[in-house]
Amino acid sequence: MADVFTQSKRSQVMSRIRSHGNKNTELALAKLFRANDITGWRRHQPVFGKPDFVFPKLRLAVFVDGCFWHSCPQHATKPKNNASFWRKKLTANQLRDKLVTRTLRSTGWSVLRIWEHELAAKNTSQLVARIRKRTNEARRRTNSRTAKTRSAS
Numbered sequence: 001m002a003d004v005f006t007q008s009k010r011s012q013v014m015s016r017i018r019s020h021g022n023k024n025t026e027l028a029l030a031k032l033f034r035a036n037d038i039t040g041w042r043r044h045q046p047v048f049g050k051p052d053f054v055f056p057k058l059r060l061a062v063f064v065d066g067c068f069w070h071s072c073p074q075h076a077t078k079p080k081n082n083a084s085f086w087r088k089k090l091t092a093n094q095l096r097d098k099l100v101t102r103t104l105r106s107t108g109w110s111v112l113r114i115w116e117h118e119l120a121a122k123n124t125s126q127l128v129a130r131i132r133k134r135t136n137e138a139r140r141r142t143n144s145r146t147a148k149t150r151s152a153s
């Protein structure tokens with residue numbers, strides 16, 4: 001990605017993106033769920049780390065990670081202007097992502113992180129398969145936990 005923004009413009013763009021999440025990718029995923037009859041998800045749930053989507057019954061948290069902001073291995077770019085600012089910022093994002101994932105897992109959640117690029121039309125059938133696999137796993141896990149609780153009581 002070319003470093004086309006001035007510092008102030010970039011901060012402005014960044015604050016807009018950070019404060020509201022990325023609506024486009026979230027909406028694209030919601031659309032994908034609907035088109036593929038994937039149900040049981042909610043948005044804007046008060047869950048640690050503010051997942052973009054939550055499947056409350058499955059205790060599955062879904063994040064859509066922007067390729068730039070979350071340093072996707074395929075598309076991460078390193079801006080040349082203000083290089084050290086960006087290095088710190090992007091590293092901090094990665095650390096926060098890890099912390100959020102780890103914290104959620106330690107409290108019984110499954111975490112599914114989806115890259116922005118997986119929402120490209122050519123990748124969606126693979127993405128849907130991945131989502132189904134994870135929701136099925138989460139469902140089995142939830143069922144076995146419920147069964148254990150029942151037999152224990």
Ligand SMILES: [Zn+2]
Nearest residue numbers: 067072075117
């Ligand atoms: Zn990517």
